[in-house]
Amino acid sequence: MPERIKMKKKVVGTTLFPNFNLTHPSALNKIDIAKVMYDSYKDIIDYENDTIDDLVMDILNIESGLYGKYLDDASFIATKDGEIIGGIFITDFKGEATITYNFTDRKYRNQGVSTTLIQYVENELYDKGYEDIHIYLSIENQAAYNLYQSVGFEKEHMKTQII
Secondary structure, three states: OOOEEEEEEEOOOOOOOOOOEEEOHHHOOHHHHHHHHHHHHOOOOOOOOOOHHHHHHHHHHHHHOEOEEEOHHHOEEEEEOOEEEEEEEEEEEOOEEEEEEEEEOHHHOOOOHHHHHHHHHHHHHHHHOOOEEEEEEEOOOHHHHHHHHHOOOEEEOOOOOOO
16 A cells, blocks of 8 residues: 555635536435546556445445544535536544545546535535645655645644554
């Protein structure tokens, strides 16, 4: 398993005008979400040979609180023309708002989907009184690191390895 780093960002509220629709994951079919997650993660450094069924189980585990309290109202699925194009799952992991999954369909990469999802999450977390948002990611996943750094995340020292 690749070495992971922890990054964090102060949350801020902003006005957004996305070019796609947003809904909460609980409103959609988990298999449909998992299919897009699978397509997004396969063949990158974070891919751990998960199947679509494994990802459905991960979604169920997120919702059941395995990774901390699930924040459905701060988690979003982006759709365009009825098609899932990306999503982000947020949990409260040990008192910290944490991105558990963030994915974008390969056809929609580099079009601002993840950036907009992160901004929507920030708005929700800001309204809930959270000050920061966190993510743990693979050092080797340079594209993800660059994305998070570009939206204001900074590397944070991890006291203990938890993932």
